[in-house]
Amino acid sequence: MTKVTGNFSQLQQQLDVERRLVSFDSYDMTIKQIYDMFAEGHIFVPPEYQRQFVWDAVRESELIESVFLGIPVPSLFMATNADATWEIVDGVQRLSTVAHYIGDNSDLLESINRKGALELDKLEKLTTLNKQKFEDLPKSVQLMFMTRPIRVTVLNDKSDLSVRFDLFERLNTGGILLTNQEIRNCIYRGKFNDSLKKISKIDDFKTVVRLRESDSKNGTAEEYVLRYMAYLYNYENFEKSVKGFLNDYMKVNSEKALPAKKASMFKQVLSVLAIAFPHGLSRGQSTITPANLFEAISVGTALAIEEGVQIDTQKLRALVADSELKKITTAGTNNKRMVTGRIHYVRDYLK
Incomplete structure (x- = not known):
């Protein structure tokens, strides 16, 4: 019993030392809201993330199909900058795929290293969408897609930079991890x-x-x-x-x-x-x-x-x-x- 008590005492000491102020805000946002913020420069993708734009059209198509089908998509994780803009921490692939698919902003496409809008390919369930771009869809289907929700968790500015480093390191799950x-x-x-x-x-x-x-x-x-x-x-x-x-x-x-x-x-x-x-x-x-x-x-x-x-x-x-x-x-x-x-x-x- 003494050994167990000692271990728990040591654990509590470590928790007291290592636990830091981590303050979050969470939002359920539509695809359109997220896309508009990205297009207007209110969501920032650091240049270091450029190496992570590695999903091919099939992988991107699978994500878009999941959104259409209402299958839960993992949350986007952001951090608040001093100027109130958001910086992507985890989810750069998902964010860039949405921008690639909607594809109506040439500057935004260039920023994610894409030359044109995404043409869906090799979908297994929504096969009628294969070889279709977003602009090819009926307006009603476009609206349905744009109003789909995605959970966004935002580290607010109450958390210090050391916390932000830990979160970037722990939550960075892209195809090519950041150093x-x-x-x-x-x-x-x-x-x-x-x-x-x-x-x-x-x-x-x-x-x-x-x-x-x-x-x-x-x-x-x-x-x-x-x-x-x-x-x-x-x-x-x-x-x-x-x-x-x-x-x-x-x-x-x-x-x-x-x-x-x-x-x-x-x-x-x-x-x-x-x-x-x-x-x-x-x-x-x-x-x-x-x-x-x-x-x-x-x-x-x-x-x-x-x-x-x-x-x-x-x-x-x-x-x-x-x-x-x-x-x-x-x-x-x-x-x-x-x-x-x-x-x-x-x-x-x-x-």
């Missing part, structure tokens, strides 16, 4: 986010940081820059969660453009690394740049430069094969001692 950085790009939009995107495109960075083809357009490059900034200027406050650490740094700095001094230091560091690693910073047979290795090398190099060290690129190249550095930059080494240890190890090695 953590794409979620940050949605939530912490602002001058700092713009700076990360801009500086991740400099040539020296692209020379040094080699990513998988699948990571080339999903925010991974911006996350590497964020890791450099967060660790260089805040590594002493790192605890144990990389995701939370990066979230907090982005949250605090979201409205601030990257200061010129920090941008200049980043470019200086990457210029040195590009000379040392003209074929990319990697280890062994791999051509991909490990995040932990990039953090250690880039931040340690920056700290050494700040102390007036003239960086020896040959030492940098040799450092990648160093057995001690390898030990503290492999998987499972993201605790405070290891993070601080590898940054200081590189700094002191170069001094």
Whole structure:
């Protein structure tokens, strides 16, 4: 009994710490109301969601058929922005399918990467609708479709950004899931986010940081820059969660453009690394740049430069094969001692 009581006590402590203010509004809205809000720009689809427009015509047709038949469609989940617009959190495929089907707004179709209205295909129950577009239907049937209800749940502005990140992460159920950085790009939009995107495109960075083809357009490059900034200027406050650490740094700095001094230091560091690693910073047979290795090398190099060290690129190249550095930059080494240890190890090695 004592063991059970202790477990429940620990559970209650975790609930008290982790439970956050989550405030929702729920609406039963018609297809027309949702479509009009989307067409008028009152529902925002973040650019990061563009990768999720992957449903083919058959999958989209199945959803439209479900709406016609009155089969419950999963709720759309939105978050309220500061200007009172809504931002899609979960349901981008369903929202874009409705817009694709109604198809009377060319700008809206372009925004969801569609060239024309949806022609229904391979329906099993409403077979007479096959090869038909919305505009082909009698007005009465169009009205029936437009007045069908869909449940919409909206996270209102009483909930903080940390809650919004958790919800984006947990409710993001599209065909292609967002990465953590794409979620940050949605939530912490602002001058700092713009700076990360801009500086991740400099040539020296692209020379040094080699990513998988699948990571080339999903925010991974911006996350590497964020890791450099967060660790260089805040590594002493790192605890144990990389995701939370990066979230907090982005949250605090979201409205601030990257200061010129920090941008200049980043470019200086990457210029040195590009000379040392003209074929990319990697280890062994791999051509991909490990995040932990990039953090250690880039931040340690920056700290050494700040102390007036003239960086020896040959030492940098040799450092990648160093057995001690390898030990503290492999998987499972993201605790405070290891993070601080590898940054200081590189700094002191170069001094």
